[in-house]
Amino acid sequence: MLRVGLSGGIGAGKSTVAARLVEHGAVHVDADVIAREVVEPGTDGLAKVVEAFGADVLGADGGLNRPALAAKAFADEESRRRLNGILHPLIGARTAERMAAVPPDGIVLHDVPLLVEGGYAPNYHLVLIVDAPVETRLRRLTELRGMPEEDARARIRAQATDDQRRAVADVWLDNSGPADAVLAEVDRLWADRLVPFEANVRLRRPRPPM
Numbered sequence: 478m479l480r481v482g483l484s485g486g487i488g489a490g491k492s493t494v495a496a497r498l499v500e501h502g503a504v505h506v507d508a509d510v511i512a513r514e515v516v517e518p519g520t521d522g523l524a525k526v527v528e529a530f531g532a533d534v535l536g537a538d539g540g541l542n543r544p545a546l547a548a549k550a551f552a553d554e555e556s557r558r559r560l561n562g563i564l565h566p567l568i569g570a571r572t573a574e575r576m577a578a579v580p581p582d583g584i585v586l587h588d589v590p591l592l593v594e595g596g597y598a599p600n601y602h603l604v605l606i607v608d609a610p611v612e613t614r615l616r617r618l619t620e621l622r623g624m625p626e627e628d629a630r631a632r633i634r635a636q637a638t639d640d641q642r643r644a645v646a647d648v649w650l651d652n653s654g655p656a657d658a659v660l661a662e663v664d665r666l667w668a669d670r671l672v673p674f675e676a677n678v679r680l681r682r683p684r685p686p687m
């Protein structure tokens with residue numbers, strides 16, 4: 478199994494690229510989706526969160542009230558650590574489960590926030606970064622997604638810089654042009670099964686065992 482880590486700044490086009498790779502046959506393991514699944518109503522995860530933070534983190538429908546949880550969990554470092562201590566093992570276990578279900582010749586696309594910031598790049602055979610200039614991303618986020626510009630700028634400031642992403646990238650996908658252009662590039666990458674164009678790039682850092 479080839480493990481591909483997908484990252485890139487907010488609004489760069491990760492979902493657009495991931496969707497195309499899934500059409501080709503990649504298995505998309507999306508950390509955001511898994512993070513929501515482990516605290517769905519009826520899960521052990523939700524029970525543990527309620528035990529730790531109180532029943533007022535639940536909404537009227539019995540589901541997690543995320544803003545209420547965030548207000549409590551991000552109030553101080555100890556609470557944040559407590560929440561991470563509950564969620565991270567659950568997310569890790571479910572991610573491993575999803576990966577284990579992929580056939581040996583499959584290609585997993587792991588879409589994980591903080592891949593760069595958290596130093597997770599060595600977990601992957603190949604790190605695929607999607608990039609577009611900040612102004613382009615801002616335009617997409619505000620115009621296409623309706624995000625307030627200040628929020629978009631704040632999110633961008635909190636993320637890794639281009640230089641930090643470049644340092645771990647095996648494949649750098651430029652999504653500054655029309656979507657068709659980046660998708661054509663994705664098709665080419667898939668035809669080569671994502672082998673970086675500079676053949677020696679893969680030797681830059683140690684790889685996990687296949």
Ligand code: ATP
Binds near residue numbers: 486488489655
């Ligand atoms: P996030 O970090 O929030 O997950 P993302 O990196 O997954 O974002 P996308 O959702 O793929 O980014 O793209 C952001 C927005 O820009 C979407 O509305 C998408 O349709 C649009 N978009 C992506 N690529 C292009 C492009 N090349 N030209 C124009 N619009 C694009």
